[in-house]
Amino acid sequence: MAQPYIIVNEHSSQECAAMDAGIPKLPDQWKGTNFYCTCPGGVHGYFIIVEAETAEEVMRLLPTEFHAGRTKALALEIFQL
Ligand SMILES: [Zn+2]
Helix, strand or coil, X not given: CCEEEEXXXXXXXXXXXXXXXXXXXXXXXXXXXXXXXXXXXXXXXXXXXXXXXXXXXXXXXXXXXXXXXXXXXXXXXXXXX
């Protein structure tokens, strides 16, 4: 059963620009998903919240360009405050 995962990435400033090449390779079901980028503040990284069956599936669907630096997919529980 699909559930939410958050992709958490940290990368160096040098790895930033190369990630753009991965955008066209994102799976169709992730198109239109919010991309939370912390690069402008000087902490290079991003977060994406997606639906998937397993963390392994998330990592497999994520284009290699987006694996720059350290990347992990964490099962996510979402609730309102
Ligand atoms: Zn960056």
